Amino acid sequence: MNHGKYRLIIPFLAPALLLYAVFVLYPYASAVKNSFYQWRGVSANKTYIGLDNYRRLWDDDNFRIALSHNAQLLIVLPLVTISLAMLFAALFVQGGRGVRGADFYRVVFFFPQVMSVVIVGVLWQYIYHPNSGILNSGLRAIGLASFAKPWLGSAQYALWAVAAVVIWQSVGFYMVLFVAGMQSIPWDFYEAARLDGASRFAQFKDITLPLLWENIRVAIIYIAIAALDLFTIVAVMTEGKPNRASDVVARFMYEQAFTNSMFGYASAIGVVLLILTFCLAILLLILSRRERLEF
Amino acid sequence: MSAEPTIQATADDFEVAEANYRTDKRALFSGENLFGGFSQILLIIWALMVILPFAWMIMTAFKTDPEIIFHPWAWPESFQWNNFSRAWEEARIGSYFKNTLIVVSCSVFLTLLFSSMTAYVLARFDFPGNRWIFYMFMAGLMFPVFLALVPLFFLVRDFNNLFGLTNNLPALILVYVAYSLPFSVFFLTSFFKSLPSELAEAAIVDGASHYRTFFGVMLPLARPGLLAIGIFNVLGQWNQFILPLVLNPNPDTYLLTQGLAFLAIQQGYQNDYSALFAALVITMIPILVVYILFQRKLEAGLTAGALKG
Numbered sequence: 001m002n003h004g005k006y007r008l009i010i011p012f013l014a015p016a017l018l019l020y021a022v023f024v025l026y027p028y029a030s031a032v033k034n035s036f037y038q039w040r041g042v043s044a045n046k047t048y049i050g051l052d053n054y055r056r057l058w059d060d061d062n063f064r065i066a067l068s069h070n071a072q073l074l075i076v077l078p079l080v081t082i083s084l085a086m087l088f089a090a091l092f093v094q095g096g097r098g099v100r101g102a103d104f105y106r107v108v109f110f111f112p113q114v115m116s117v118v119i120v121g122v123l124w125q126y127i128y129h130p131n132s133g134i135l136n137s138g139l140r141a142i143g144l145a146s147f148a149k150p151w152l153g154s155a156q157y158a159l160w161a162v163a164a165v166v167i168w169q170s171v172g173f174y175m176v177l178f179v180a181g182m183q184s185i186p187w188d189f190y191e192a193a194r195l196d197g198a199s200r201f202a203q204f205k206d207i208t209l210p211l212l213w214e215n216i217r218v219a220i221i222y223i224a225i226a227a228l229d230l231f232t233i234v235a236v237m238t239e240g241k242p243n244r245a246s247d248v249v250a251r252f253m254y255e256q257a258f259t260n261s262m263f264g265y266a267s268a269i270g271v272v273l274l275i276l277t278f279c280l281a282i283l284l285l286i287l288s289r290r291e292r293l294e295f
Numbered sequence: 296m297s298a299e300p301t302i303q304a305t306a307d308d309f310e311v312a313e314a315n316y317r318t319d320k321r322a323l324f325s326g327e328n329l330f331g332g333f334s335q336i337l338l339i340i341w342a343l344m345v346i347l348p349f350a351w352m353i354m355t356a357f358k359t360d361p362e363i364i365f366h367p368w369a370w371p372e373s374f375q376w377n378n379f380s381r382a383w384e385e386a387r388i389g390s391y392f393k394n395t396l397i398v399v400s401c402s403v404f405l406t407l408l409f410s411s412m413t414a415y416v417l418a419r420f421d422f423p424g425n426r427w428i429f430y431m432f433m434a435g436l437m438f439p440v441f442l443a444l445v446p447l448f449f450l451v452r453d454f455n456n457l458f459g460l461t462n463n464l465p466a467l468i469l470v471y472v473a474y475s476l477p478f479s480v481f482f483l484t485s486f487f488k489s490l491p492s493e494l495a496e497a498a499i500v501d502g503a504s505h506y507r508t509f510f511g512v513m514l515p516l517a518r519p520g521l522l523a524i525g526i527f528n529v530l531g532q533w534n535q536f537i538l539p540l541v542l543n544p545n546p547d548t549y550l551l552t553q554g555l556a557f558l559a560i561q562q563g564y565q566n567d568y569s570a571l572f573a574a575l576v577i578t579m580i581p582i583l584v585v586y587i588l589f590q591r592k593l594e595a596g597l598t599a600g601a602l603k604g
Contacts, residue, residue, distance in 0.1 A: 005420055008505035012412040013428065016476055019409070023473035024435055027443035027450060034445060041449075088341060091334035099334055107590055108342045111349075114586050114593065116534035118552040119575055122559045123352050126568075132364045134351055141368070168344070176594055229439055232536045236556055250441045258541065263445050270442035277439060 034267035041261050053268035063269065065244050066252040069159055070228055073166075073248075074280075078223040081167050082216065085174035090204065092175065093182045106179075109172030117169070121236030124165045128152050152238050155245035162237050162246055166230065174219050181215040182208060210290075217288040221281060228277050249273050349579075356572040363568045375569060382573035390547075391554035392577065398464055398550060399532045402471035406528050407521055410476055414483030415509055419495070429484065435477035444541050451542045463543040470542060471532050479524050486520035487513070526589045530582060551578045 035053055039046045057063055088109065092099055099105070112120065127133050128151040136148035151161040185207065193203045209216075231250035234240060240247030240255075249269065257266035355363055356378055358371040383389040417429050451466045460466065494516065498508045514521070536552040543550065549557065555578060558571050586593065 005422070005505070008509070009416050009420055009422055012416045012509075016409040016413040016432075016480065017428070019469060019473040020432065020435065020476055023447065023450070023470050024438075024443065024476075025431075027446035028438060030446035031442050088338065091338055099338065101335075101338075105338050105342055106594075108345050110590070110594055111586060112345060114530050115582060116536070116552055116578065118534070118536050118555050119579055122555055122571070122575060123348055125559065126355075126572075127348055127351070129367075132367050134347075134367050137367045171341075172345070225439075229441065231441055235540075236536075236559070250439075253441060254444070254541075257445050258448075267442075267445055270445070274439060274442050278437070281437070 031267045031270055034264050035271045037264040039264040041263055046264075049264070053265050054272070056265065057268055057272065062244060062247070063249070063252060066240070066247040066249045069246070070230075070248050072159075073163055073227040073230065074224055076163060077166060077227045078220050081170055081174055081223055082219050084167070084171045085178055085219070086216075088171065088175045089178035089182055090208070092179055106176065109175055111172065112169040113173040115169070117232040118236050120165060120169055121233050124161075125152065125237050128161055152246075153242060155242055158238055158242060158246035162230075162233060165237070166226075166233055170223070170226075174223075177215050177219060178212060181212045185211050213288075213290055217284075220288060221284050224280055224284060225277055228273060228280065352572060352579075353576055356569065356576045358569060358572075360566060360569050363572070378569040378573040379577065381567070382570040382577060386554070386558055386567070386570050386574055387549075388551070388554060388574045388577055391549050391551045394464065394548055395533065395551045398468055398471065399529060402468045402475070402532055403525060403528045405468070405472045406475040406479055407525055409472065410479035410524070411483050411487075411514065411517065411521060412509070413476070414480050415487050415513060417480070418484045418487035419492070429480075432477045432480045435474075436481065440474065440537060444537070447538075448541050463545060463548055467539060467543050470538055471535065474538070475528050475532065479528065482524050482527075483517070483520055486517060490516050522589075523592050523595070526585060526593055529585060530593070533582060 036048060036050060037046050038049045038052070088105075092102060092105060127135050130136060130148075130150040130153060133151075135151070139145060139148045149157050151157050189207050189211075190203055193207060198206070229250050230248045231254065234246060234248050234251045235254065238246040240251050250273065253266050253269040253273070256262045256269060351367075354371065355367075357374045357376075358369075358378075359375055362369065362371060383392075413428075413432075417425060447470065451463065451470065454466050455461070455463065458465075490513070494512055495508050498512045499505075503511065534552065535550075536556070539550045539553050540556075543553065546557070555571075555574055558574055562568065562571055
């Protein structure tokens with residue numbers, strides 16, 4: 001098997017390694033370097049300014065606003081998405097027998113996840129449209145006119161209107177993830193618990209939750225990392241408007257780079273966001289560690 | 296003699312029936328059925344919340360602009376098929392569609408080729424640095440793309456200058472491949488590890504070269520894995536937005552997602568809602584088709600990726 005193996009290994013690895021080094025590794029390294037420069041896109045005018053970009057970032061109110069939005073979403077998105085996904089998964093599995101129409105629900109719930117975020121964003125922009133959207137006109141039609149709001153145009157609701165779309169799009173994915181986990185829990189566990197008189201809630205808390213923990217943990221980390229990005233949905237739906245009320249860090253960074261040509265500053269924002277993402281992932285991994293239950 | 300057992304049986308039957316009735320009643324009012332009905336209601340509500348927006352989108356694509364503005368819930372008075380031809384021609388969705396098709400087909404092909412070659416080597420051969428290369432690709436799964444955007448923008452500009460390219464799409468294809476490699480390599484490496492090694496060894500013993508063994512024996516065996524990761528990449532790259540937004544600023548070579556976002560913004564001035572909705576439907580159709588054809592595979596691939604990664 002080893003005869004002349006390097007004649008295979010080297011040419012087989014070369015294309016992927018080359019592309020990966022040039023278009024992935026180099027840009028990341030270069031972004032870190034750029035964050036120490038003042039640079040408006042013309043190479044002659046690239047001046048080293050040490051940590052100035054980071055200091056400036058610390059005092060930038062617009063950055064803080066965007067960051068605080070990410071922080072709020074970091075709490076709300078995992079909580080709501082996972083609760084809803086768990087609820088649907090529990091209803092769906094029904095203690096091993098499966099609900100009627102299971103295949104239909106599965107196909108429907110999962111669908112938004114494979115849909116392009118741009119389509120979803122544009123579509124919901126019109127659903128939320130103050131006059132011609134189905135949300136407000138529907139509310140008016142059933143006599144709830146006072147609940148009709150200028151969703152994306154209002155500083156109070158814009159961020160949460162976008163968050164609702166993010167949840168809407170991803171619940172099905174996490175439901176399928178949890179269903180897979182729940183179906184692997186032996187049915188006898190529930191049977192035994194029921195004979196002992198355990199309530200449905202007790203069964204959920206003492207059997208489902210611990211045995212599903214590995215899946216929940218993955219979901220928390222995935223959603224948390226996604227909550228620190230959200231560039232596309234915000235860029236498409238609101239561009240951070242009105243008055244930055246729905247801005248997030250990734251979109252703020254894009255604006256600094258490609259609207260204001262402050263490439264060094266934008267790189268510093270990117271590096272900060274990367275560090276935050278990394279720390280968060282590690283923190284969550286440690287906090288969510290539990291003894292793995294074998295069954 | 297014969298009457299007694301019959302009567303006995305009837306009595307038993309009656310008892311059984313009554314017991315059944317009692318349990319049915321209990322189930323109906325306190326337990327399983329109530330829960331079943333309750334879960335059906337919740338599940339139907341969410342299903343409607345998913346279906347309604349898409350159904351509304353398709354319906355709206357057939358309406359006139361005044362109908363869209365003044366009667367958002369109403370059925371179209373007559374089907375405006377010309378919305379689609381207007382979106383395709385005037386709003387240039389046709390040309391964006393063609394560009395997307397070119398980019399996605401080239402980059403998915405190259406992604407599959409390069410990642411399967413890499414995965415095969417990483418899964419089947421021991422050599423110094425094997426683990427390091429694997430972990431280096433895995434690191435790419437952690438990094439958010441936006442950090443790389445600024446350098447990538449200048450890199451692609453330099454790349455185009457170097458090769459005298461005026462069209463951004465070749466560079467975009469290579470960037471797509473590079474960013475699709477980590478997950479594809481990860482997925483296919485475990486796939487190649489799970490394949491039986493006897494066949495490859497037999498082929499080598501029979502005198503086939505390493506190349507013949509890979510392309511003639513191993514790749515056909517890996518077809519299910521290639522299909523799963525291929526569908527995953529088709530959808531991911533079809534839906535990609537941030538990379539073309541930054542790297543492909545020329546409206547002549549826009550991809551579908553860029554074109555949609557551009558139309559949605561332009562919308563504010565031109566008020567051609569109907570063409571925009573037709574464009575949304577046109578962009579959705581390929582995703583819908585792929586999803587319906589490969590739903591199970593996709594679901595399995597995505598969730599398996601989440602659990603292993």
